[in-house]
Structures are given as C-alpha cells and as structure tokens.
Amino acid sequence: MLKSLTDLYEEQLRDMYSAEKQLTEALPKLAEGASNADLKQAFRSHLQQTRAQMERIEQIFKMRDMGPGRKKCKGMKGLVEEGAEVLEESNKSAARDAALILAAQKAEHYEIATYGALRAYAEMLGETEQARLLQTSLNEESETNELLNQLARTINSKAQSSR
Numbered sequence: 001m002l003k004s005l006t007d008l009y010e011e012q013l014r015d016m017y018s019a020e021k022q023l024t025e026a027l028p029k030l031a032e033g034a035s036n037a038d039l040k041q042a043f044r045s046h047l048q049q050t051r052a053q054m055e056r057i058e059q060i061f062k063m064r065d066m067g068p069g070r071k072k073c074k075g076m077k078g079l080v081e082e083g084a085e086v087l088e089e090s091n092k093s094a095a096r097d098a099a100l101i102l103a104a105q106k107a108e109h110y111e112i113a114t115y116g117a118l119r120a121y122a123e124m125l126g127e128t129e130q131a132r133l134l135q136t137s138l139n140e141e142s143e144t145n146e147l148l149n150q151l152a153r154t155i156n157s158k159a160q161s162s163r
C-alpha cells in the first residue's frame with residue numbers, strides 16, 4: 001500500500017530497476033537494427049551505461065535493505081514494444097534510423113522523468129548519497145538524449161532525401 005513518500009520512493013526505485021533491465025535487453029536489438037555507424041555506437045555505449053545504472057539502483061537497494069521485488073515497469077514495456085514494432089515494420093534505412101532515434105528518445109524522456117522525481121524524493125528523505133547516485137544516472141540519460149538529438153539532425157535529413 002502506498003501511504004508515504006518513502007513508499008512511493010521505494011516503489012519507483014523498483015519500477016526504474018525493471019525499466020533499466022528491460023532496456024538492457026532491447027538496446028542490443030536496436031544497435032543491430034541501426035544502419036548509421038554512430039547510431040549503432042550510441043546504442044552500444046548506452047547499453048554499458050544502462051548496466052551501470054542498474055548497479056547504482058542495486059547499491060541503493062542495499063543501502064535501504066530492500067530488493068527489486070517482482071515489479072515490471074509497464075511504461076518501459078510499452079516503449080520497448082514500440083521499438084520492436086519499428087524493427088518489424090522497416091528494413092535498414094535512414095528512415096528506420098530516424099524512427100529508432102525517436103523510440104529511444106521516448107525511453108530517455110521516461111527515464112529522465114523518473115530519475116528526476118527519485119532524486120527529489122531522496123533529497124526530501126535526507127538520503128544524500130542516494131540522491132547523488134540518482135543524479136549521476138539522470139545526467140547520463142540527459143546526455144544520451146542530447147547525443148540522439150545531434151544524430152537526428154544528420155539522420156533525419158538523410159531520411160528526407162531518400163524514398
């Protein structure tokens with residue numbers, strides 16, 4: 001039962017852990033399906049970051065003497081399904097790359113929203129070290145989103161000039 005900010009914090013930590021886990025399974029498929037070498041590389045390096053982000057949440061679980069439970073993040077499940085749909089409905093092309101960038105940016109925005117709230121809750125609860133760990137992951141998600149923005153500039157215009 002959700003009754004306090006602590007309950008909400010712990011529930012959303014578990015949700016985020018599930019979200020990151022689902023992304024570690026999806027990112028290799030996105031990298032595989034991308035044509036642009038820089039985009040492939042971006043997905044691969046974000047896979048490494050995502051693993052580190054899971055480890056940060058594991059550290060927080062330890063500090064709080066709690067576990068991930070069996071919670072499945074439904075939001076990320078839907079976003080991952082949308083990414084899979086892009087791969088099913090297209091062949092390798094700049095248009096597919098543009099669609100993969102958007103699918104990935106939707107996931108990044110979802111993560112940015114949750115990490116931002118989690119960091120704020122940790123601060124409210126006086127959990128300075130946990131807030132710091134969450135801020136580190138939040139920064140990585142923002143940087144990834146910015147990198148995807150940059151790649152979109154080139155890739156969208158490639159998609160525009162092909163048909």
Ligand code: FE
Pocket residue numbers: 020023050053111141
């Ligand atoms: Fe992440």
Ligand code: FE
Pocket residue numbers: 046050107108111141144
């Ligand atoms: Fe991410």
